[in-house]
Structures are given as structure tokens and as C-alpha cells.
Amino acid sequence: xxxDTAFTELSSFLGDRISRSKPxxxxxxxxxxxxxxxxxxxxxxPENTNEVSRILKICSHAGLPVIPFxxxxxxxGHTSAAKGGVCLDMARMNQILSQDPGDMIAQVxxxxxxxxxxxxxxxxxxxxxxxxxxxxxxxxxxxxxxxxTTTVRYGSMRQNVLGxxxxxxxxxxxxxGSRAAKSSSGxxxxxxxxxxxxxxxxxxxxxxxxxxxxxxxxAGICAFPDMGSAVGAVQQVIxxxxxxxxxxxxDETTARAFNQYAGTEMEECPHLLVEFHGxxxxxxxxxxxxGEIVQDFGATGYEHATKAEDRNALWKIRHHAxxxxxxxxxxxxxxxxxxxxxxxxxxxxxxxxRADIEASxxxxxxxGHVGDGNFHAILLIATDNPDEMAEAKILAERMSRRALALGxxxxxxxxxxxxxLHLMEEEHGFGWALMGDIKTALDxxxxxxxxxxxxxxx
Amino acid sequence: xxxDTAFTELSSFLGDRISRSKPxxxxxxxxxxxxxxxxxxxxxxPENTNEVSRILKICSHAGLPVIPFxxxxxxxGHTSAAKGGVCLDMARMNQILSQDPGDMIAQVxxxxxxxxxxxxxxxxxxxxxxxxxxxxxxxxxxxxxxxxTTTVRYGSMRQNVLGxxxxxxxxxxxxxGSRAAKSSSGxxxxxxxxxxxxxxxxxxxxxxxxxxxxxxxxAGICAFPDMGSAVGAVQQVIxxxxxxxxxxxxDETTARAFNQYAGTEMEECPHLLVEFHGxxxxxxxxxxxxGEIVQDFGATGYEHATKAEDRNALWKIRHHAxxxxxxxxxxxxxxxxxxxxxxxxxxxxxxxxRADIEASxxxxxxxGHVGDGNFHAILLIATDNPDEMAEAKILAERMSRRALALGxxxxxxxxxxxxxLHLMEEEHGFGWALMGDIKTALDxxxxxxxxxxxxxxx
Ligand SMILES: Cc1cc2nc3c(=O)[nH]c(=O)nc-3n(C[C@H](O)[C@H](O)[C@H](O)COP(=O)(O)OP(=O)(O)OC[C@H]3O[C@@H](n4cnc5c(N)ncnc54)[C@H](O)[C@@H]3O)c2cc1C
Ligand SMILES: Cc1cc2nc3c(=O)[nH]c(=O)nc-3n(C[C@H](O)[C@H](O)[C@H](O)COP(=O)(O)OP(=O)(O)OC[C@H]3O[C@@H](n4cnc5c(N)ncnc54)[C@H](O)[C@@H]3O)c2cc1C
Numbered sequence: 001x002x003x004d005t006a007f008t009e010l011s012s013f014l015g016d017r018i019s020r021s022k023p024x025x026x027x028x029x030x031x032x033x034x035x036x037x038x039x040x041x042x043x044x045x046p047e048n049t050n051e052v053s054r055i056l057k058i059c060s061h062a063g064l065p066v067i068p069f070x071x072x073x074x075x076x077g078h079t080s081a082a083k084g085g086v087c088l089d090m091a092r093m094n095q096i097l098s099q100d101p102g103d104m105i106a107q108v109x110x111x112x113x114x115x116x117x118x119x120x121x122x123x124x125x126x127x128x129x130x131x132x133x134x135x136x137x138x139x140x141x142x143x144x145x146x147x148x149t150t151t152v153r154y155g156s157m158r159q160n161v162l163g164x165x166x167x168x169x170x171x172x173x174x175x176x177g178s179r180a181a182k183s184s185s186g187x188x189x190x191x192x193x194x195x196x197x198x199x200x201x202x203x204x205x206x207x208x209x210x211x212x213x214x215x216x217x218x219a220g221i222c223a224f225p226d227m228g229s230a231v232g233a234v235q236q237v238i239x240x241x242x243x244x245x246x247x248x249x250x251d252e253t254t255a256r257a258f259n260q261y262a263g264t265e266m267e268e269c270p271h272l273l274v275e276f277h278g279x280x281x282x283x284x285x286x287x288x289x290x291g292e293i294v295q296d297f298g299a300t301g302y303e304h305a306t307k308a309e310d311r312n313a314l315w316k317i318r319h320h321a322x323x324x325x326x327x328x329x330x331x332x333x334x335x336x337x338x339x340x341x342x343x344x345x346x347x348x349x350x351x352x353x354r355a356d357i358e359a360s361x362x363x364x365x366x367x368g369h370v371g372d373g374n375f376h377a378i379l380l381i382a383t384d385n386p387d388e389m390a391e392a393k394i395l396a397e398r399m400s401r402r403a404l405a406l407g408x409x410x411x412x413x414x415x416x417x418x419x420x421l422h423l424m425e426e427e428h429g430f431g432w433a434l435m436g437d438i439k440t441a442l443d444x445x446x447x448x449x450x451x452x453x454x455x456x457x458x
Numbered sequence: 459x460x461x462d463t464a465f466t467e468l469s470s471f472l473g474d475r476i477s478r479s480k481p482x483x484x485x486x487x488x489x490x491x492x493x494x495x496x497x498x499x500x501x502x503x504p505e506n507t508n509e510v511s512r513i514l515k516i517c518s519h520a521g522l523p524v525i526p527f528x529x530x531x532x533x534x535g536h537t538s539a540a541k542g543g544v545c546l547d548m549a550r551m552n553q554i555l556s557q558d559p560g561d562m563i564a565q566v567x568x569x570x571x572x573x574x575x576x577x578x579x580x581x582x583x584x585x586x587x588x589x590x591x592x593x594x595x596x597x598x599x600x601x602x603x604x605x606x607t608t609t610v611r612y613g614s615m616r617q618n619v620l621g622x623x624x625x626x627x628x629x630x631x632x633x634x635g636s637r638a639a640k641s642s643s644g645x646x647x648x649x650x651x652x653x654x655x656x657x658x659x660x661x662x663x664x665x666x667x668x669x670x671x672x673x674x675x676x677a678g679i680c681a682f683p684d685m686g687s688a689v690g691a692v693q694q695v696i697x698x699x700x701x702x703x704x705x706x707x708x709d710e711t712t713a714r715a716f717n718q719y720a721g722t723e724m725e726e727c728p729h730l731l732v733e734f735h736g737x738x739x740x741x742x743x744x745x746x747x748x749g750e751i752v753q754d755f756g757a758t759g760y761e762h763a764t765k766a767e768d769r770n771a772l773w774k775i776r777h778h779a780x781x782x783x784x785x786x787x788x789x790x791x792x793x794x795x796x797x798x799x800x801x802x803x804x805x806x807x808x809x810x811x812r813a814d815i816e817a818s819x820x821x822x823x824x825x826g827h828v829g830d831g832n833f834h835a836i837l838l839i840a841t842d843n844p845d846e847m848a849e850a851k852i853l854a855e856r857m858s859r860r861a862l863a864l865g866x867x868x869x870x871x872x873x874x875x876x877x878x879l880h881l882m883e884e885e886h887g888f889g890w891a892l893m894g895d896i897k898t899a900l901d902x903x904x905x906x907x908x909x910x911x912x913x914x915x916x
Contacts, residue, residue, distance in 0.1 A: 102697060102802040145642040156640050158649075159617065174889040179865035180798040181830045182614050184603045184653055184873040185885055186911055187893045191616075191649030195642055212699040239560060241670040282740045340638040344560040372639045407637035415642040427643055431632040434900070435645045441899035442892070453644055 002062045003041045006086065009058050010044060017045040017092065028069055028079070028087040034335045034381070034389070035077035035418060040067060040087035047092050049165055049173055049204040056202065057171035059086055065450050066169075068198040070140025071113060073132070075336050076417030078144065078197055082451035088202060090139050097205065101126050104210040105162065105179055110139025110203045117208075126210040129154035132413070133322055139203045144415040145195030149318065152238075152371030153245040153277065154211055156413065157194055164193055165205035169443040177207060192438075197415055198449035200442045214245075214277035218287050219311040220304030221274070222294050223267045227251060227354060227366075230270040231347040233297040234370045238343045242293075243286055244371060246275035248318050251354075253365035254325055258317050261324035266317070272299070272370075273318055275311070318367075322378065325365050329380040335389070337396040339403035340374040340412025349406055350375060353399055362392055374412035397423065416453045424453075460520045461499045464544065467516050468502060475503040475550065486527055486537070486545045492793045492839070492847070493535035493876060498525060498545035505550050507623055507631055507662040514660065515629035517544055523908050524627075526656040528598025529571060531590070533794050534875030536602065536655055540909035546660060548597050555663065559584050562668040563620065563637055568597025568661045575666075584668040587612035590871070591780055597661045602873040603653030607776065610696075610829030611703040611735065612669055614871070615652055622651055623663035627901040635665060650896075655873055656907035658900045672703075672735035676745050677769040678762030679732070680752050681725045685709060685812060685824075688728040689805040691755040692828045696801045700751075701744055702829060704733035706776050709812075711823035712783055716775050719782035724775070730757070730828075731776055733769070776825075780836065783823050787838040793847070795854040797861035798832040798870025807864055808833060811857055820850055832870035855881070874911045882911075 010018050019025075020042055029039030041064075046052045059066045065085025072079055081087060090111030097107040101124045108117060115135045117128050130141060131148035140146075142164065147156035154160065163177025166189075176189040193200055224230035230249055237244060250258075250273070255266045274290060276283045283306075291302045305311050326334055341349045350366060357364040357377060368375025377399065379392040400410040400423050410423045424432045436455040439446070446457075468476050477483075478500055487497030499522075504510045517524045523543025530537055539545060548569030555565040559582050566575060573593045575586050588599060589606035598604075600622065605614035612618065621635025624647075634647040651659055682688035688707055695702060708716075708731070713724045732748060734741045741764075749760045763769050784792055799807045808824060815822040815835060826833025835857065837850040858868040858881050868881045882890045894913040897904070904915075 100802070103800040104697070105800070145640075145646070147640055147642075151640065155617075158640070158646070159613075168888075168892070172888045174887060174892060176886075176889055178798075178867045178885075179800040180832075180861075180867045180870065181801070182603075182605055182609065182616070182798060182832065182870055183867035184605075184869045184871050185867045185878070186653065186874055186882060186890065187658075187896060188603070188616070188646075188649045188653055189886075189889055189892065191646045192896075195644065195646055200645075239562070279740070279743060281743060282737070285737060285739060340636075340640060342561040342563070342637040343639070344558070374638075374640065403638075409636045409638045409641035409643045411642045412638065412640055413642050416644055420643070424644060427636075428634075428647075429632060430626075430630045431634055431647055432644070434626070434632060434647065437899045438645060438650075438896060441895045 002064060006058055006062050006064055007042055010042070010055060013054065014044055019043045028089065030080055034333055035080055038080040038082050040081035041084045043087045043089055045089050045092045049167060052088065052167045052202050052204050053171045053173055055086070055088065056167050056169060060170050060445060060447055063445055063447060065447055067449050068139070068143065068202050070111065070137030071135060073134035073136050074140065074144055074417060075414045076419030078415060078417035078452060080418065082418065090137060093204060096120055099124060101210065103179060106208045106210055108138055108206055108208060110206060111137050113137050114141065121210065125213050127213055128160070128208055129211055130157055130160055133319060138206050138208065142194050142203050142206055143197050147369065147372070147413040149246045149248055149369060151369060152247055153243070158191065160209045161190060161194060161206055162209055163207035164190055164203050166193055166201040166203055168201050169445065169448050179207060195415065197417065197453050199439055199453050200448060216280045216283045216306060217275060217277055217311060218283045218304050218306045219275045219314050220287060220302055221314055222272055222299040222302040224270045224272070225298045227270045228347060228351060229297040230272055231350050231370065233272065233294050233299065235343055235346055236293055237290065238371055242289055243276070243278065244274055245277040246273065247371040248273040249370040249375065250318065250321060250367045251365055253363065254321055254367050257324040257328045257365065258321065261327045262320065273314065321367055325378045326380070329363060332380040332382055335379040335381060335392045335396060336376055337379065337399055338374070338376045338411050338414040339399050339408060340372060341403050341406045341408030343373045345406035345408065346370060346373050349402060352402055353377060356395060356398055360391055360395055362388055362395065364395065372412065373408065418452060460522060464516055464520050464522055465500055468500070468513060471512065472502055477501045486547065488538055492791055493538055496538040496540050498539035499542045501545045501547055503547050503550045507625060510546065510625045510660050510662050511629045511631055513544070513546065514625050514627060518628050518903060518905055521903055522905060524905050525907050526601065526660050528569065528595030529593060531592035531594050532598065532602055532875060533872045534877035536873060536875035536910060538876065540876065548595060551662060554578055557582060559668065561637060564666045564668055566596055566664055566666060568664060569595050571595050572599065579668065583671050585671055586618070586666055587669055588615055588618055591777060596664050596666065600652055600661050600664055601655050605827065605830070605871045607704045607706055607827060609827060610705055616649065618667045619648060619652060619664055620667055621665035622648055622661050624651055624659040624661055626659050627903065627906050637665060653873065655875065655911050657897055657911050658906060674738045674741045674764060675733060675735055675769060676741045676762050676764045677733045677772050678745060678760055679772055680730055680757040680760040682728045682730070683756045685728045686805055686809060687755040687757070688730055689808050689828065691730065691752050691757065693801055693804055694751055695748065696829055700747055701734070701736065702732055703735040704731070705829035706731040707828040707833065708776065708779060708825045709823055711821065712779055712825050715782040715786045715823065716779065719785045720778065731772065779825055783836045784838070787821060789841055790838040791841055793837040793839060793850045793854060794834055795837065795857055796832070796834050796869050796872040797857050797866060798830060799861050799864045799866030801831045803864035803866065804828060804831050807860060810860055811835060814856055815853060818849055818853055820846055820853065822853065830870065831866065876910060
């Protein structure tokens with residue numbers, strides 16, 4: 001009933017940018033997640049902030065759930081329409097509104113993807129650094145507080161978003177932040193919406209911080225006798241403050257997967273991939289020091305490249321890792337899990353996780369943005385095998401608890417969604433209840449992406 | 459009545475760490491501000507988080523205002539007990555709880571000052587970079603989202619606080635953040651309390667991000683023919699991404715003030731002070747490039763020093779600027795005001811401000827952390843001269859409006875307090891109302907530092 005009325009009202013101004021067709025609803029019922037699909041009742045494609053505001057007014061009046069949808073690459077059931085409602089697909093809001101290399105700022109719509117943005121910026125000598133392994137939207141990345149391979153040098157979305165345009169549950173529009181580099185003007189609303197996973201408001205526009213293309217880039221790779229030495233080398237590199245722009249770990253299984261998937265001939269052992277940005281002098285200096293450190297940890301064959309095509313070939317390994325790993329067990333589902341620990345605890349966290357997975361019946365390669373103390377296990381579960389799924393969930397839960405015991409967090413970058421809801425109180429104590437209070441203040445009828453992130457009534 | 463009862467209850471466990479004596483109350487009625495003193499009814503000196511929790515339970519039960527007090531160096535009336543109540547002086551909570559150079563982390567109590575912290579860290583090869591011009595407490599710095607001369611390189615409190623222990627209005631204790639470098643685990647409560655100016659909770663402990671002492675430090679100074687060239691040089695340095703660790707501007711009046719105050723012989727013209735951190739090679743490289751840029755802008759006599767005593771002599775100029783400037787008009791009050799603009803608008807903002815002050819009857823040197831687009835005017839007002847005070851307030855207000863018109867913010871680092879309350883709606887629109895909603899959710903009885911930052915009832 002409410003749905004029918006809303007559909008009529010929404011159709012009046014959205015024209016053909018609204019759908020109730022089953023295939024469309026199914027497409028929007030999940031994301032890259034192990035959760036079962038839960039389709040919305042309606043999908044809409046707004047084209048600007050005012051339309052989003054109008055949609056929100058209708059939905060809040062009708063008490064209908066609203067689920068913002070970016071590229072649907074989130075991994076913890078974030079976009080599932082657990083309680084039905086209206087899915088807001090941001091794909092048509094994909095414009096760059098302004099580029100300002102003088103202030104190192106770009107203003108973009110939330111449905112733009114990071115690859116589209118960097119494609120447009122490439123001739124201007126600037127780039128946007130945050131690069132999750134999927135071609136996510138900037139709005140989705142803001143909403144999950146995403147990070148990536150360059151976060152060790154340039155920061156995550158937290159450091160690279162200067163301001164947002166947000167539509168609140170009742171349709172009011174606010175602009176947070178400014179174009180200035182810093183501010184002490186009241187509560188940090190920008191930071192509040194970063195990581196809020198669509199539960200506090202709809203991000204329609206972002207003011208992003210850009211970075212200058214480095215004069216020189218050098219990428220390198222080296223092989224380690226075992227996981228402990230690779231991770232030990234990372235700890236030393238970070239602790240001494242060596243200016244790496246990227247430092248990524250892949251384990252032996254990932255190396256094997258990559259050889260199978262892409263026909264490369266990597267040694268089937270743990271590797272570090274690294275990159276340096278700067279002047280030719282500083283890059284050489286840092287790369288040489290890196291070479292010495294990894295040698296001390298038993299690494300062999302540290303190769304590096306400055307030419308773009310060689311560097312790109314090297315980083316393909318990392319960027320295709322997820323799909324390569326999935327091909328290890330054709331047809332399997334992946335439960336990808338993500339924790340982050342203080343750098344001093346990285347070796348312990350990785351090794352204990354390795355041992356835990358080896359003692360299980362599930363293949364689970366480990367890889368990650370180790371410079372931040374952040375890593376993932378990709379647990380490969382035979383389709384329609386509830387026993388394996390249950391086992392994988394227990395492994396993932398133990399990883400999260402291990403992270404907490406070591407002073408870390410249950411998720412370094414993927415977020416909470418539904419998958420980590422049951423661990424939030426353990427991490428945050430009363431702080432989780434406080435998140436619920438904030439949610440209620442901003443969205444008293446609980447229409448924004450219900451069922452995610454905050455404590456659930458009942 | 460309520461005060462008497464509260465005094466009795468608080469005395470029962472605070473012993474002699476509570477006072478109602480008039481001189482003590484007066485000492486806590488203001489800060490480094492142009493606002494008239496408004497003393498609290500009671501001052502207490504808690505010694506740990508549990509005591510703060512106990513105090514908050516009593517005050518929330520009695521509906522008494524609670525005003526946290528760090529070093530009292532804030533500039534916008536932040537610590538004024540506008541509605542009386544209990545001042546929570548954090549001075550006895552000044553311990554370093556743990557130092558962990560391996561993770562580049564220190565855990566400290568909120569009443570510790572930044573100088574005390576760095577004094578303790580000096581032998582460990584690490585330091586905490588955020589350095590407001592006064593010896594503020596880490597809790598006060600967090601509560602104002604403070605920054606300083608090194609923010610252009612190392613960030614402000616926003617980038618350098620990993621987590622907090624906070625006592626909420628009702629006495630509940632929460633711990634935000636973790637020891638990991640990043641997290642996507644729910645709303646960013648750490649960021650919410652940073653800059654909340656004591657209106658959302660009492661910060662009792664902080665987890666801080668430390669940085670390695672650079673291998674080499676080079677500091678330099680150069681003189682410019684006029685303000686426009688100095689600021690133009692800054693814009694170019696920042697836009698090309700040159701890795702400065704500090705870049706500070708002082709105008710000719712500040713230079714003159716310093717000569718009078720400290721007996722130096724600076725040329726009485728605008729200057730830039732700069733510093734580079736890194737390896738000897740990278741520092742030399744950056745300093746050479748800087749030398750070329752400033753020469754293009756007409757600067758003369760770029761001198762630099764790497765020895766600690768020479769560098770310290772140089773930075774004394776900047777660190778004593780506030781007191782030197784005050785000595786230009788003995789006995790005068792200073793209204794220090796603070797805006798921040800996008801770097802491309804810096805020259806315009808500074809020059810328009812200069813012209814505006816010159817057309818007034820008030821002396822007002824300009825100086826600032828220009829690498830962030832942030833600068834201050836120190837307006838010197840004859841004591842007990844309401845006309846000059848009114849004129850100064852209009853100048854300050856015009857600076858804020860100018861910052862907004864240029865895409866910036868009404869305060870880069872000093873915060874809102876009472877002084878900028880009337881400009882918040884202009885900057886944030888509905889966002890300011892949203893700050894009020896968050897305040898009400900966290901502090902429904904409005905006991906935490908009432909009269910500051912958020913919209914005021916009635
Ligand atoms: C192969 C692979 C590799 C990955 N690697 C990384 C990685 O390195 N780092 C990392 O951080 N993540 C990674 N991820 C996870 C995912 O890419 C990120 O979470 C990403 O930020 C999601 O963006 P999206 O556009 O796909 O958002 P969606 O999945 O569509 O949505 C994510 C959440 O944000 C909300 N949302 C989306 N748009 C908006 C908006 N405009 N306003 C408000 N809320 C909104 C949604 O409701 C949902 O809760 C990876 C995923 C895959 C499949
Ligand atoms: C000469 C001079 C130079 C300055 N230069 C700078 C500068 O370069 N950069 C800059 O950012 N600022 C600067 N300031 C302003 C001031 O030093 C900062 O605002 C500083 O962060 C205030 O810290 P404090 O300990 O003095 O806090 P206070 O003045 O005591 O309090 C500030 C605010 O924080 C609240 N507060 C204090 N402690 C806590 C706590 N534990 N929990 C919750 N709330 C708390 C108070 O209630 C108040 O609202 C300068 C001031 C002076 C006088």
C-alpha cells in the first residue's frame with residue numbers, strides 16, 4: 001500500500017528513472033557479499049541533490065526504508081534491503097562538478113567511480129589516491145570510510161574528503177566542511193557521515209583533496225622465505241618511518257593463484273609489493289634502504305621498475321588478487337574478512353590467523369595493506385555448503401576478536417554492514433549505544449538503511 | 459541550594475581537591491580571551507576517569523553546568539562559566555600512561571601539556587607535532603581541534619588523535635578509536651569529540667600518534683618587499699607540493715614588535731619562516747627549491763640553519779610573536795581572530811584584511827600558519843574602550859565573512875566558543891541545527907559547557 005502510493009508519487013517526477021521490475025530489484029538486493037540477496041521494493045535513479053531531497057521527503061512521510069546504492073562492491077551486506085523499501089541507485093549522479101588543481105580540490109557527484117575520476121584528472125598532473133580493490137563510487141567509499149594501497153602514504157577517505165553535501169532523512173540538505181585545509185568550526189559533521197554506511201544521510205556530492213602526481217614513481221617486488229619474515233620487514237619499514245607510498249603483502253597461496261589465473265611465473269612464496277613516490281633522488285634513497293631491510297629479512301630478488309608499463313604489470317598482481325584467488329576454487333563463494341591491528345602486533349595477528357585457517361577445512365589466502373596493519377583473509381566456501389559457511393564465519397569472528405585483543409579493530413576498511421553487527425558492542429562498549437543515540441537523533445523513524453551498523457531495536 | 463548540596467557530595471570524595479574560594483573561582487572564569495570573566499560556583503581537580511564519572515553523575519543529577527578547563531589558553535570565551543556551575547580543572551590528570559615508540563603511540567591523561575609530553579619523549583626519538591602557540595593541554599587541544607606550525611606537514615589534532623576516553627554527561631565512560639592506524643568500525647566517535655569544546659563529554663585520556671624525529675632539520679627565514687609577494691610565494695610552494703614541515707608568515711608590524719620586544723635586528727618587512735624535515739639529501743633539495751621560489755618573488759637574504767640552537771633562535775621569533783605584538787600597545791587587550799581559506803585565495807584574503815585593518819583606528823598585525831591558508835589578526839584594543847572593542851569585533855566579523863565568501867571557514871583552529879556563535883548559521887546552515895540535535899542526544903539536560911558552540915534555546 002505505502003509502496004504503491006510512493007511509487008505513484010515518485011513516478012510523477014522521475015519518469016523512467018524508477019523501476020519495480022524483478023530483475024532490477026534482484027540486481028540491487030545484494031552486493032559482493034556472502035549474504036543472501038534481499039531485494040528492495042523499488043529502485044530509483046536520482047539525477048541531482050534536489051531530487052534526492054524530494055525522494056527522501058516522500059519516503060520519510062511514508063515511513064519507507066531508503067537504501068543508497070553505489071557500485072554495490074561492499075562486502076558485509078551493506079546494501080541489502082533487509083526491510084524492503086526504496087533503493088537509491090546513485091549511478092546517474094556521476095559528474096565532476098569542478099576540478100581545481102590550484103587548490104588541489106575536485107568537487108564530484110557521489111555516483112562517480114574512482115577510476116572515472118582519475119581518468120579525467122590524468123592530464124592535470126593530479127590524482128585522487130584512495131583505491132579500494134574494486135571500482136567503487138566515491139559516495140560508497142565515503143560511506144564505508146574506504147582505504148586502499150596508498151593509504152599508508154596519503155590516508156584513507158577520512159583524510160581525503162574535505163566536505164560533503166548530504167540529504168538528511170527528512171529531506172533537508174546540508175553542506176559540511178569547506179574548501180579550506182582545516183577548520184575548528186563546530187562538530188566535524190564531515191567525519192560523522194564518513195563511515196556511516198547510508199544510515200545517517202545520503203551523500204550526493206563530495207569535495208575531495210587531490211595530490212600532485214609524483215615526479216618519480218618506483219615500484220618493486222621481492223620474495224620471502226616465509227610469512228613471518230615478510231611481515232617482520234614491514235614492521236621495520238613502518239617503524240623506521242621510511243616513506244613508502246604502498247606496501248602490500250600477498251601470501252604463497254595468492255602467488256600460486258595468480259600464476260594459475262594470469263599465467264605468470266611468480267615464486268610460490270610470500271611477497272611484498274612496494275612503491276615509492278617523490279623526487280628521483282628521494283625515491284632512489286628510499287628504495288635502496290628498503291632493499292637493505294628486506295635483505296636482512298631474507299628476501300631475494302628485489303626487482304624494481306620506474307617505467308609506467310612495468311609498474312602497471314607489477315600492480316596487476318595485487319589488483320587482480322581477489323579474482324585470482326576466487327579461481328582457486330571455481331564456483332566457490334568468498335567470505336572476505338578484514339581486520340586492522342597496531343603495526344607491532346601485525347606478525348602475531350597474521351601468523352595466528354594463518355594457523356587458525358590451516359587447522360580448518362577451508363582454503364583462505366591472506367593478503368593486505370600491511371603498512372597500515374590491515375589484512376584480509378579470503379575464505380573460499382563451496383556453494384550451498386552451510387557447514388563450510390558456518391566454519392568460515394567462526395574463523396572470521398575469531399580474526400575480529402584477535403584484532404580486539406591486540407588493540408586493533410574488527411574492520412580496517414570494509415565496515416560493519418550486517419556482517420559485523422554482532423561484534424560492535426565488544427569493540428565499542430557504551431560507544432555503540434551512543435552511535436544508536438546519534439542515529440535516533442538524525443533519523444528518528446529509522447528509514448535510512450535500516451538493519452545496519454547501529455544497535456537494532458527489539 | 460543545588461550548589462550547596464553538590465558541594466557537600468563532591469567534597470565527600472575529593473578531599474581538598476575542591477574549592478569555592480573567590481580568587482580560585484575568578485582564575486577559572488575566563489581564559490586568554492576578550493570576554494569578561496564569568497566565574498563558576500565550584501572548582502574541582504579530579505585525578506582519574508572514575509572520579510570524573512562520579513562528578514558528572516552528581517552534576518547531571520543536580521542539573522548543574524560542568525565546564526572542563528585545560529590550560530585556559532583558548533581565545534573565544536570557551537571556558538567562561540556563562541551559567542555558573544562546576545569547573546573541572548584537569549591539571550591533576552597530567553600523567554603519561556604509556557609510551558610506545560614501536561607503534562608510534564603515546565597514551566596520556568587530558569591535563570598533560572604538549573610541552574610536558576615532548577619533554578618526556580625527547581630521548582625516545584619521537585615527538586608529538588601539534589604545537590599551538592601556547593602551552594595548552596592535550597585535552598584542550600583535542601576539544602578545540604587545535605593545530606599549529608607543523609600542521610602543514612603532520613596534520614592537526616584531527617590526524618594525530620587515534621582514540622579517546624570520554625565521560626558522557628550522565629557519567630558513562632566510553633573509549634573511542636583503537637591503537638590501529640585506521641578503522642571502518644562504525645561512526646567516527648573520536649572525530650565527533652575532537653572540536654566539541656567540552657559540550658559533548660569530558661575527555662580524560664587520549665591515544666596520540668607520534669612521529670619519528672627527522673634525521674635532519676633545516677630552518678630558514680627570508681624577507682619580502684611586501685605582503686603580496688610573501689603570500690604569493692607560499693601559494694606557489696604549497697601548490698607545487700614542496701614538502702615543507704613549517705611555513706609561517708609574519709608581517710612588518712610583527713617584525714617591528716619583535717625587534718622592540720627581544721632586541722633583534724630584523725628588517726621591518728614581511729617575512730616567511732620555513733622548516734624542512736627529512737634525510738640530509740631531501741632537506742637540501744627542498745631547501746634549495748624553496749630558495750629559488752622565494753627569490754622569484756623578490757625575497758632577499760634567505761638564511762638557513764641546521765644546528766639546533768640556531769633553529770631555536772629563529773623559531774623564538776614566531777613563538778613569542780603574540781607577546782611581542784601585545785607589547786606594541788602596553789596595557790591593551792588583544793582580540794585575536796583566526797580564519798582559514800583555500801590556498802588559492804590566501805593572497806586576496808590577507809590583502810583585503812590588511813586594507814580593512816589599515817582603514818580602521820586599531821593596530822592589527824597579521825601572522826599565521828599560511829601553509830594551511832590559515833592566518834590571524836591580533837587586534838590591539840585600549841583597555842576599557844568600548845568603541846574600540848566594537849570596532850574590533852566588526853573587523854573580526856568581516857574577516858570571517860570574507861573567509862566564507864572565499865570558500866573557507868570562520869575559524870581554522872581557535873574554535874567557536876561564544877565569540878563565533880553568531881556566525882555558525884552562516885557557515886553551516888541546517889548543519890548547525892544538526893549540531894544542536896547531536897548535542898541534545900548526548901546531553902539532553904544541557905549541562906556540558908552550556909552557552910557555547912551549538913544553537914542556544916530561547
Ligand atoms: C575485489 C574487491 C576489493 C576490495 N578492496 C577494498 C579495499 O582495498 N579497500 C576498501 O576500503 N574496500 C574494499 N572493498 C570493499 C568495497 O569496494 C568498498 O567498501 C567500497 O567503498 C564500496 O563502495 P560502493 O560504491 O561499491 O558502495 P556500495 O557497496 O554500493 O555501498 C556501500 C555502503 O555505502 C552506502 N552508500 C553508497 N553510496 C552512498 C551515498 N551516496 N550516500 C550514503 N551512503 C551510500 C550503502 O548504503 C552501503 O551501506 C573491496 C571489494 C571488492 C569486491
Ligand atoms: C599565545 C597564544 C597562541 C595560540 N596559538 C594557537 C595555535 O597556534 N593553534 C591553535 O589551535 N590554538 C592556538 N591558541 C589557542 C589555544 O592555545 C588552543 O585553543 C588550545 O587548544 C586550548 O587548550 P587549553 O588546554 O588551554 O584549553 P582551554 O582553554 O582550557 O579549553 C578550551 C576548550 O576545551 C574544553 N576542554 C578543555 N579540556 C577539556 C577536556 N579534557 N575535555 C573536554 N573539553 C575540554 C574547554 O571547556 C574549552 O571549551 C593560542 C592561544 C594563545 C594564548
